[in-house]
Amino acid sequence: MIIEIHSPNLKANNKILDGIKRKILVLSHLSEQISRAEIFLTEDDSLRKENKVFKIRLDIFGDALFVHKNASSFERAATSAVRTLKSLLKQKTERRNEPPDEITSTINV
Numbered sequence: 249m250i251i252e253i254h255s256p257n258l259k260a261n262n263k264i265l266d267g268i269k270r271k272i273l274v275l276s277h278l279s280e281q282i283s284r285a286e287i288f289l290t291e292d293d294s295l296r297k298e299n300k301v302f303k304i305r306l307d308i309f310g311d312a313l314f315v316h317k318n319a320s321s322f323e324r325a326a327t328s329a330v331r332t333l334k335s336l337l338k339q340k341t342e343r344r345n346e347p348p349d350e351i352t353s354t355i356n357v
Contacts (some may be wrong), residue, residue, distance in 0.1 A: 249276045255289040264289075264322050271330045272304075279337050281309045289322055302326050306333060313337075 284307040298318040302325035319325035
């Protein structure tokens with residue numbers, strides 16, 4: 249899995265980046281179909297307490313998941329986003345394992 253982290257107009261330290269990478273790698277163990285994770289770290293000046301914005305897009309073969317979270321720190325926002333993505337991935341795999349709808353037809357002669 250390719251992990252891209254963008255932090256425009258923001259200097260993110262290695263401790264934050266390494267923690268985020270570890271959280272994202274947990275997702276790769278849940279689904280082998282994740283090819284790429286693109287993360288954006290920004291600050292929203294219009295918010296007071298929860299001004300750290302964490303956006304993530306997971307590219308899954310044939311699909312994409314996008315989550316946007318705000319928190320007082322990037323670590324908390326990342327934890328919340330990963331929790332949401334875990335449940336979305338779980339739902340996606342459950343839907344994939346469901347049997348297809350059966351189609352029946354009756355013909356009267």
